[in-house]
Amino acid sequence: MSVFITRRILQSLVVVFVMSLLVFFGVNIVGDPVDMLINPEADQEDIEAAIRALGLDRPIHEQYWYFLVNALKGDLGKSFIFAEPALKLILQRMPATLELAFAAMFLAVVIGIPLGVFAGLRPHSKVSKTIMAGSILGFSLPTFWVGLMFIMIFAVMLGWLPSTGRGETTSLLGIQVSFLTLDGLSHLLLPALNLALFKMSLVIRLARAGTREVALQDYIKFARAKGLSPSRVVLVHVMKNILIPVVTVLGLELGGVIAFAVVTETVFAWPGMGKLLIDSIQLLDRPVVVAYLMITVLMFIVINLVVDILYSILDPRVRLKDVKS
């Protein structure tokens, strides 16, 4: 197990390094920061001073080196707009995004798995066909449109739920969260459902396909031949097998959910990192964009690592391979 984890961490470090190269050079290619940063009326001397101050007179590989060294110290640059460290800005907004993403994942799993398993066990029933039709809608409707519809129906027409902001937050282990207050929860529900819809459809499909496949296996028949109750057969023998692919895919999708929160956060004015990113892009606030990308990459990598470890816990066959290697 520890061999496996060590190896995966080393791989992750390589990926982070490669991504830092791509992000740094990529953003540098997009445009000359000097044009964006410096008052066009400034004279040549001012411009040169500014360039020196930003280290832009150095060859690009040296600039990258500074960036890397600073990044390792936790300094990803200062926001041009807020004049605050970019990292700090992002970390301030991260809890809101993470809360939204986890709430969405939670909804996707607790609604998606039962629906998918049901559809897999009774593939020909009307209910299953309705579930599957719903999942196709969930896949194909654009998130922003569904979000707007949610706002129109539940906030404007019915007036049941608020449509913007996080609502009342409380502090949980020093982090501001919405889901512990009724007001916060009511603010969280619509955006979380909106963000969850796509993943929920994915979970339904995965769970259904898994269930259909597993239900035909001899070991399920054998479990029934032992006289086990249908609930034990489904909840233990079927579920444990389908959880492996579902957990893997969902884990890998968590990064995507965080990234895609950008759309939902914009629609629902949810004060998370996604909204910060969109604002920063519009304002050409480059350090924030770079910091956002680096943080996202890091998050993806950590998530993948956790998924791999979870996967090996769920699937004993993976564990064995590791022991041998």
Next chain:
Amino acid sequence: MSRDGRETRYEPADACASAAGAAAVTRPAGDTLIVEDLQTWFFTKAGVVKAVNGVSFGISKGEVMGLVGESGSGKSVTGFSVLGIVDPPGEIVGGSIRFQGRELVGLDEIAMRQIRGSRIAMIFQDPMMTLNPVLRIDTQMIEAIRAHARVSRAAAYARAREVLLKVGIASPDERLKAYPHQFSGGMRQRVAIAIALLNEPDLIIADEPTTALDVTIQAQILYEAQKLCRETGTALIWITHDLTVVAGLADRICVMYAGRDVEQGDVDAVLDHPMHPYTFGLIGSVPSRNRRGRPLHQIPGMTPSLLNLPPGCAFRARCDRASDECHREPPVLEYGCDRRARCFHPHFEGPS
């Protein structure tokens, strides 16, 4: 069946012979299980597959019955039907299965579940696929015990351990903590056998349980199986291709062809004097008392597709004794002592 044919007919040398030629077919007998005219069909998109189409046999306490037949003849489906675990699109569409006097066809699911794994156990054909890959052996054994008895986990564990030792698995504690993929095929089969034995069932249906095992282990398992039947009165249906096993182990034999029981009876009587041309072909045409103890003889031709099987004898296309009559349903002929065959022109002299 022509009446004059009776003089040349093979007659068992014992008292049962008096039953021969009775006008009405006697019903299968047995105090553990009586299967009568069982029909299990699969309603597939391509049509109705009559996998089991009119099978009858009976089995008594402590008796071992060999169920033989080519691949696809419906042996496994017969076993699944008895346990009530035929998967859709399959369905038991007719006949009766009486277990210890109780009708199982149409029995409600809860009552059926109390019988499954407890009174009737089945060992599946493919040991590699029988155990759930993501659950430990102890989980899979303990749940089988606790599904039927209110016992502590510790007591169930002790029982699991004991049975594993019985089927020849050394260091059971270590094995119980393992996952199926850490076992060889033969080892998995022994675990499956152990699971079948856990609740001391009254009937075990063993679907080719020794094919994955080496000869020594096979002999050991056969010995254990026989001992179990003698000692506890467990009835055993042993599904196999291997006539050696049947000859050495079984008291009775039931030969299936295309979803039907074509011949059955006392194992020595059937193997020495096969009457149905199919059985006859299986055992071979060379006269020898020692024919039994050989693997199944290959009969030319192919098993007919069970999809839309034409009426009449299904063996017709491969039978050297076939006549026009055989386009009709062959009669069940009885020759005492539960000896029966479905044929218009049975062999009477045994292989000769």
